[in-house]
Amino acid sequence: MFRFLLGRLAVLIPTFIGVSIIAFSFIRLLPGDPVALLSGERVMSPERHAEISHQLGFDRPIVMQYLDYLWGVLQGDFGTSIVTKKPVIDQFMELFPATVELSLCAIIFAVVVGIPAGVVAAVKRGSIFDQIIMGTALIGFSMPIFWWGLLLIIVVSGILQWTPVSGRISLMFFFPSVTGFMLVDSLLSGQEGAFQSAFNHLILPTIVLGTIPLAVIARQTRSAMLEVLSEDYVRTARAKGLSTFRVVGIHALRNAMIPVVTTIGLQIGVMLAGAILTETIFSWPGIGKWMVDSVFRRDYAVIQGGLLIIAAVIMLVNLAVDLLYGLINPRIRH
Amino acid sequence: MTEVTATTAISTDPTRRARLAEFWYYFSENRGAVIGLFFFLFLVLLAIFAPLVAPHNPTIQFREAVLLPPVWQEGGRATFLLGTDAVGRDMLSRLIYGTRFSLFVGVIVTVLSLTGGILVGVIAGYFRGWIDTVIMRIMDIILAFPSLLLALVLVAVLGPGLTNAMIAIALVFQPHFVRLTRAAVMTEKTRDYVVAAKVAGAGHARLMFKTILPNCMAPLIVQATLSFSSAILDAAALGFLGMGAQPPTPEWGTMLAEAREFILRAWWVVTLPGLAILVTVLAINLMGDGLRDALDPKLKRS
Numbered sequence: 003m004f005r006f007l008l009g010r011l012a013v014l015i016p017t018f019i020g021v022s023i024i025a026f027s028f029i030r031l032l033p034g035d036p037v038a039l040l041s042g043e044r045v046m047s048p049e050r051h052a053e054i055s056h057q058l059g060f061d062r063p064i065v066m067q068y069l070d071y072l073w074g075v076l077q078g079d080f081g082t083s084i085v086t087k088k089p090v091i092d093q094f095m096e097l098f099p100a101t102v103e104l105s106l107c108a109i110i111f112a113v114v115v116g117i118p119a120g121v122v123a124a125v126k127r128g129s130i131f132d133q134i135i136m137g138t139a140l141i142g143f144s145m146p147i148f149w150w151g152l153l154l155i156i157v158v159s160g161i162l163q164w165t166p167v168s169g170r171i172s173l174m175f176f177f178p179s180v181t182g183f184m185l186v187d188s189l190l191s192g193q194e195g196a197f198q199s200a201f202n203h204l205i206l207p208t209i210v211l212g213t214i215p216l217a218v219i220a221r222q223t224r225s226a227m228l229e230v231l232s233e234d235y236v237r238t239a240r241a242k243g244l245s246t247f248r249v250v251g252i253h254a255l256r257n258a259m260i261p262v263v264t265t266i267g268l269q270i271g272v273m274l275a276g277a278i279l280t281e282t283i284f285s286w287p288g289i290g291k292w293m294v295d296s297v298f299r300r301d302y303a304v305i306q307g308g309l310l311i312i313a314a315v316i317m318l319v320n321l322a323v324d325l326l327y328g329l330i331n332p333r334i335r336h
Numbered sequence: 337m338t339e340v341t342a343t344t345a346i347s348t349d350p351t352r353r354a355r356l357a358e359f360w361y362y363f364s365e366n367r368g369a370v371i372g373l374f375f376f377l378f379l380v381l382l383a384i385f386a387p388l389v390a391p392h393n394p395t396i397q398f399r400e401a402v403l404l405p406p407v408w409q410e411g412g413r414a415t416f417l418l419g420t421d422a423v424g425r426d427m428l429s430r431l432i433y434g435t436r437f438s439l440f441v442g443v444i445v446t447v448l449s450l451t452g453g454i455l456v457g458v459i460a461g462y463f464r465g466w467i468d469t470v471i472m473r474i475m476d477i478i479l480a481f482p483s484l485l486l487a488l489v490l491v492a493v494l495g496p497g498l499t500n501a502m503i504a505i506a507l508v509f510q511p512h513f514v515r516l517t518r519a520a521v522m523t524e525k526t527r528d529y530v531v532a533a534k535v536a537g538a539g540h541a542r543l544m545f546k547t548i549l550p551n552c553m554a555p556l557i558v559q560a561t562l563s564f565s566s567a568i569l570d571a572a573a574l575g576f577l578g579m580g581a582q583p584p585t586p587e588w589g590t591m592l593a594e595a596r597e598f599i600l601r602a603w604w605v606v607t608l609p610g611l612a613i614l615v616t617v618l619a620i621n622l623m624g625d626g627l628r629d630a631l632d633p634k635l636k637r638s
Contacts, residue, residue, distance in 0.1 A: 013473075013476065016473050017473060017476045017477055017480055020473060020474065020476075020477035020480075021477055021480050021481070024477065028489070028493065031493055032493055033495075137368075140368075140618065140621060140622065140625070141614070141618060143621060144565065144569075144614055144617040144618040144621050145614060146569055146572055146573070146589075146610055146613045146614060146617070148572075148573060148576045148589075148592065149592060149606075149609075149610030149613065149614070150610075152592070152596070152599055152606055152610070153606075153607065153610065155599060156599050156600065156603060156606065156607075160599070160600045271482055272482070274482050274485075276484075278482070278484055278485055278488070278577075279484070279573055279576070279577075282577065290485075293485060293488070293489075294488070294577060297488060297489065297492045297579070298578075305489055305492065309481065309485070309486075309489060312481070312482065312485065313480045313481050316480060316481075316482065317480050
């Protein structure tokens with residue numbers, strides 16, 4: 003296991019360096035003067051320009067600039083926002099829990115609905131259930147989720163008036179952020195109706211963000227189940243006279259889950275990308291919306307820092323998935 | 337043109353025809369795939385003949401007919417079958433012209449990422465060693481970013497617009513083709529027929545692209561259909577975020593972005609462009625499923 007971990011790290015470290023080079027060069031590839039872009043000052047006297055240039059280290063050789071940048075990053079300095087003048091990492095830490103909360107809810111939704119749907123489709127292969135489930139899954143897989151979000155807003159929030167349109171919680175409620183997770187914080191606050199409000203705000207974004215992972219998980223579960231169901235040990239289990247529920251639920255499902263777990267892990271990266279659209283539609287104050295807003299505000303320092311942090315988070319999540327996979331399936335460690 | 341190909345391919349003709357027939361046999365077994373194929377062909381025709389089919393010019397604004405509902409709803413007019421948008425442009429015409437942009441995006445992105453990916457992937461898988469390591473690390477770096485975020489930032493660097501959006505999306509899709517090609521080339525490379533060709537004196541280029549590559553195409557074709565539909569979705573998403581095609585281009589994602597403020601007042605300006613995206617992507621994905629069944633020998637029930 004230790005060697006497996008070392009092998010993964012040997013790949014991860016050069017990738018991280020590459021990612022940091024991209025983030026570093028991004029600001030220098032933009033048309034325009036990087037000093038002006040990073041300081042956010044449009045008109046500058048030559049003296050002021052030289053001063054800021056020196057402050058930001060732009061008067062040093064490019065290699066030294068990169069090493070300085072990397073050194074700063076390793077100490078947690080991802081730059082300072084041009085617009086808010088706050089450190090990028092602080093803003094990230096403030097907004098990240100919102101994205102994590104939404105992504106967790108979406109993945110739970112996708113797993114809880116997707117795996118049973120896939121199992122039913124596989125067990126009843128070729129039946130009307132199978133066709134309906136797989137047809138729906140293909141539609142979900144083809145869904146432009148930004149449109150799906152708008153449709154749900156029209157129907158559920160607009161016509162039926164069941165859920166709020168945007169945000170994380172009703173403005174009526176105010177309590178200090180303890181964990182950053184609105185569902186937990188609202189319970190801790192003890193205010194009546196706060197949890198209900200936070201929950202209602204989560205419903206539509208969860209469905210929208212979970213739709214594509216749900217479709218992928220259902221399809222993957224079905225094909226993994228079909229493969230496992232034709233194995234000898236399943237036939238043996240059936241021959242022993244075990245009930246269908248036991249055969250499918252215990253013998254087959256466990257083995258079919260191995261590829262599905264990888265798929266779920268890979269979906270986490272997809273989630274963070276999907277969060278860009280979902281958060282924009284529902285004005286969800288997470289990192290996806292933060293990045294889109296920064297692109298529009300031309301807050302290049304935030305884009306540069308955010309890009310690097312998000313890539314690092316995804317790489318760590320993928321590493322964790324790999325390690326977990328190595329634990330449940332010892333065959334792939336070598 | 338057809339005569340030339342016929343004469344050069346004369347020796348392989350029977351087997352090729354047999355393979356095509358076999359392909360069609362497996363493909364047509366999947367009913368959804370055939371429906372998808374026909375719908376896709378319909379969209380291609382619509383895109384080609386858009387100026388003949390569309391009732392109006394997609395950018396002309398009829399000032400006296402703003403936000404008209406579709407014809408079957410109260411207040412609709414027969415000249416505007418699917419209604420008009422907020423500045424009085426005909427929805428149906430804009431949707432028809434929109435197929436041009438979406439299919440164009442799909443073709444360009446797929447061609448760019450497929451050829452680039454094949455070229456790089458074959459080199460990595462054939463030569464291995466340090467070239468392979470360098471190439472694969474670069475691909476890992478691209479894959480470390482969420483694809484839509486990377487495309488968004490690339491467009492922010494290059495400047496908003498459909499061309500830059502296509503370049504960004506193609507770049508982001510490339511690693512999948514590189515990985516697939518490399519893996520396929522690595523398994524094919526040690527086969528006897530490749531060794532035989534090598535002994536017969538074939539050079540590197542011939543071995544790579546004439547001997548090995550044609551036997552690696554099946555997974556690449558399946559991935560190509562997948563990236564065709566994803567490209568349409570991502571370009572529409574960028575358009576929706578205001579970073580893709582710019583108004584007044586009748587691109588479906590851009591149309592949705594313009595329609596956002598009317599979601600509770602005029603359902604048709606929001607519903608129809610999204611429906612067009614969904615149906616197009618669905619048709620291509622149905623086709624892709626059929627292609628996978630027909631091309632993947634593991635799934636063939638012979």
